[in-house]
Amino acid sequence: MAKMHSLVFVPALALSLVSSAQVPTLQVPARLIAGQAFTIPTHGQGEKTFYLLGPGSVVKRTVELGTEVKVTGAEIAAAGRYLALSCGSDGCSGTDFFVLPGDAVKISFLLHPSRVPVTAHNAINATAFVFDQFHNPVLRPVTVDFRVLPKNGPAFTKSVKTVQGVAWSEMSPAAKEGPVKVIATVGEQEEPRVIQQVASEACNLRIKARRTSKGVEVETDPVRDCHGNAVPDGTIVSVTAVDAQGRTTVDAPVKKGIARTQLPIHGSATISVASGVAIGNEIKL
């Protein structure tokens, strides 16, 4: 990344006008900022066609020589290299100039992943791209603050300087499940995002069973990960019973921390449970 500072830009801009009749070039202010209107003075008499070609616009208008060509802010909203040309019956003359980005006032903030298991180390990645008001990347180093606001626990801030308009940081989730809010700030601009810290693999998965008129009702103990976080509702728990008739399986979703299902078996049976790659206890009826 440090090498990015040593970027050497190639300045060779070989301007070679087609016209054989060279006339004085247009005089453009040396330093221009995106979105700032400016004027170009012209000399002589008669009319010419004025062209302004930039990364995001093409302007063509007839100008009265001796007057000033007014270029609006919208016409140079995109930062980059512009060509100003003046063409008449005697040919074309012109110049090129650079429009630089304005101050950093906008931020594109990407926070991943949106759901992160509590055990995943350095799994949260925050990346911010800094722009001026016209979405030109601001290449000057600016400081972006990443404020982290967990639901349970103290808030903290990480400040990162941009390199070529980018700031990024890695963070680890807390041990407890729940949402965490991360706000990226540059200047007055704030961009909040929320990610969910979620339970990891089920741990110590246990079931209990009792006979009913319809068969056997199987119910898990509250399903939690090894940190004690409840697995989210909807997590599938697979219950398998083997009896004389064969095997019976049910994929039951966890509801309010517990998975519950009815197995249509009546004789003696062995019942086991699993969730993903986690395997639970086995009981015999």
Place this chain on the structure above:
Amino acid sequence: MVSETSFLRRKIPLAISVFVALAIHAPLLIMQLPLRTSYDANFHIFFASHYAQHWFEPWNEKWFAGFSQTTYPPLVHQWIALVSRAIGLDEAFMLVMLLAVILIPVSAYGFARLWVDERAAGYAALLSVFAGTVSFLVYSAGQLPTVLSCTLFLLAVTYFYQWAHAAEWRALLKGLALSLAAASAHHVTLIFGSLIFALPVLWLAMRDRREEGASANAVLGRALVFGVLAAAGIAVVLLPYWISIIQHPIKQVPIPHASRSNLLMNTNIFINYLIVPYGAFLLALPFIVFKGAGHRRLRPLLLAFWFTFILGLGGTTPLPHWILGRAFEILTFERFTLWAVLLGLPIVGLWAEELIDRYSWKAAGGFAIAAVATISLAMGWLTWSPFRPTGGLDVSAVVEFLNRDGHDQYRYLTLGFGNALPKLSTYANAGSVDGEYNSARLLPEMTNYGAAQFTTAKFFGTAGMESLKMMLRHANHYGLKYIFVYDAYYEPLLVFTGWRQIETFNQGAITAWVKDDVPPAHKIISDARPAPWEGVLWGILPMASSVVAILFLILLPDRRLARIGNLLTIPAPEPVYAPEVQP
């Protein structure tokens, strides 16, 4: 018995027949009836829409992930495209169809005049307007190219006769130009119809020449000249078509079509392909056979009629299969009914003449009732028929969906849309992997199974569903992301193969399904894509042939001939025939 001066003994001017054709068909076409009732109207409009946008680029990305329109002669579609610039696509189709319908009595008259006298030919022309097969092909089948091509060929053979018989060079030019235009309108008519129409006329020209005491060899020689020039012209004008069928001969698994079945095995098919197209014409069959057999002059016409009639019966007899071989599985046979009727009408005109002379108004009334009943049955069948096209389905919401939010970066499929698919394809920017033209299908997912289209897959039983499954299996390869369903039958397959319903249109009648992991469509490389020079030829020559034909007809008026052969006539007061055609 009708007196010499009776109104009924006057010939019916062709203008009357044309006017009657206009009076009957113009309102129906202005109502755009074929768009709702026919199978193919949307198809031809779709082809035309491509020419309207890309006149010189026959490669059409909108069907089959790309196909060549050089697989179908372009003249009709290019005319529609041209006229559509002024009045819109649907209206242009109707206008060109109206032109074709108006040309039917004209060509029927011209052809009949070769065989029978003016009065009988006038009856033939008038009766052709009411022919069930015309209404069937226009309003039920929507086969505009068949109708137009057939009329142009009929006109061409009248000039062919004139050239072969009398060495009239103007007739040669006009006959050739009309032949090229007819060939540019429809390929099946070109390949099969031209011989069926031309051979009896050649025989007639030779016979007439012999009766005049001259040698028939000269007729044969001139016919050969005509044939060679026409074949060369057609070879050049339709060169991209020939290249495409040589490069990709149709090898697909045969697709079932009702017109190929034995009509006697199913009542609805029997009505659809025999009773409706022929109507009261069937009552004239005994007369056609006995009158045709009874006069040497009419025998070739009778044989051509009989042959065409048998072909029109499809799989009812084994003859078409014997003659056509593999082509039997590709052709549909309803078009042969039009040719049979046009070949039989000169003899029916003769019968009408005879009966009217004998029974006066009673006979005229009988023919009028039979004619009206025939066209009424054909029109009524549009409602009563169990075979219902879905071309009238409102697809505007689907078009709107496909044309927004970048949805046209992907391909789509319709299920249950039937012949509303071409209507959707006409206006949607996105391309489909499906299409309605069997001969242009090159995707193995289609050609390896005996099903015509994905959108009607279920009607082809296991073959159809297996074909559809194969395409769904390769959805990612084709960029097939969206499926529009107008028949819940297909929903289970979509659910189990990973598609998800996202929207409903037309009050829930149409549902939109998506497969989320499909990447945007990319061009499918095909060796069937015509070279740019073929596109230029295709854009110029067929249309030019029709322009030349029109210009010749205008600039080279026909010379008045003393007579054409020994026309068969019904002289009054006795119902006997001209001496030279007495049996």
Place this chain on the structure above:
Amino acid sequence: MTLIAADFGKLGRSTLMSVASMLALAILAPVLVAALRADSIPAVKLNADQIAPRAIEELTGRNVTRDYAYAWRDLAAASESARADLLNDYFTGFAKDKLVRRIADQQKTGVRIRYIDHGHNVRALFYAPDGGEMQLVDNAQLEIEIRDGSKIIYREKVNQQYLVLMTPGADRWFVRSLDQLADHP
């Protein structure tokens, strides 16, 4: 046959003549050759030695190189023909917005910009840990020709640096931001 000719006459020669004239006009309509999109792909060399914080997989590198080349092909074709729809395949976000605006201006003014692309040396600088964004610096060697109608008003050969941000889509990498770099940023 005489009758047929006579009846054709009755049908109206003037109608036929007008149809023929219409046809002739149509045939001469100015749609002889459709503008063909240039299929030549610019040369792009990618150097990912300095990329951080994540290394680039070989397949990803190939895809980014290929898609950036396609993007420049499309940019050149879109600028020359003033067709914004050509940008749909490989541009998105701010890059596309800016280019679409410029092409809209081109359509209004009749100005056409032609790029003759002599290749791109691209250095990958930043690749997000989640693989969602990649930042590149492109040293592009271009010839630029500007026309107003049929008249060439400007032509130059230039080495231009671009700061490029690419993001992955369903099956390709899109150019999300394409900004020219000045020597004094």
Place this chain on the structure above:
Amino acid sequence: MKASLALLLVMVTAALIALGWVQSGGVTSHEISAARTPEQAVEALMADVEAHNWNRAYARLADTGTVEKQDFIRDLSGSNGSLRTYSNLQSFTVWPLHATDEDATVRVRMTWSSAIGPMDDVRDLHLRHAGDVWTIDWPKPNFPKVPPQVIPVNYLRWDVIGRNAGDEWGVENVDTPNVRITSMNAIDRPEGLVLVGEVVNEDTVPAYVSVNATLLKPDQSTLDQESSFDMIAHTLLPRQVSPYRIDFPGMRIRQVKSVRMDVKSLLVPASADPVIAVANQKLGKDALGGNVLSGDLLNQSGQNVDIAQVVAAYYDANGKVIWVSNGYVDQALVPDFPVPFAVNIPKDIAPKVESYHLVVNHYSRKNG
């Protein structure tokens, strides 16, 4: 000449039509319709079913008192939106099992063209000789009778709110679900190369899953690409495991240098309902002697399941997935009524199977 040509044409036409009639099976169908033998009687019945001529089909039954006409129709054409209601009899094969002068048993294999592809249904029919014809004893169908009751819907569903087209870049903050292929095994089969394995949703939200595979040549170029298609549960709830199978027809393992597996996952709306238990699973044989994994599906929710599909993974003694197959059930699953299923296993695979795992996919018209 006049009469002879006309007569010739009429005779040739008549002869051609007669020949066409014979070729189209007109004579055969006439004979079959007479039902003079047990096989003809069953063939005639099947032909009527194929043509949806229910009145005539019902009239061929021996004792119409035991089976109501509506039940007979329902038995063959399905009910409750089942897969059979999306099916048409496409073809059938009949062969005798036993026959005396008085009665006979005939086996019929009906091949139905259905919305998900062809399906076979094999039945043994008992026939009685009555006068000149044979009639069929159609077994009384056993339709589910579900007592009126209230079954609470207590499971979960997830909705996904899509981002708006006008949203700024980066605002979207919901990642695709995290899914993982846990196993993959390449098998050379007579019909081609087959990849089998399992995939798990390791996330806390439901995932749409599709497994794609690319076969690569030694030069790393693509040899073929296929997807899991319907051999997978496309919607996986959190921690749910699904088998998958990818077929490469005509490919051989020796042609392949390597395989690139690509599992696509997307966030989709989903529901945890209905829960379907798979009871009495066992390996065995079907009526035709084929190896099958059979059992009963039991819908534990209150909502009908129109069509159910079972996807099964089979493991060898080492716990490796050695085959994946699927099967559709042509009866609807009404609440608490077991519906049998059977999934085929190839003859050479069956002896190696030590264990298996099933998932059930489902479709209900009401939910689309």
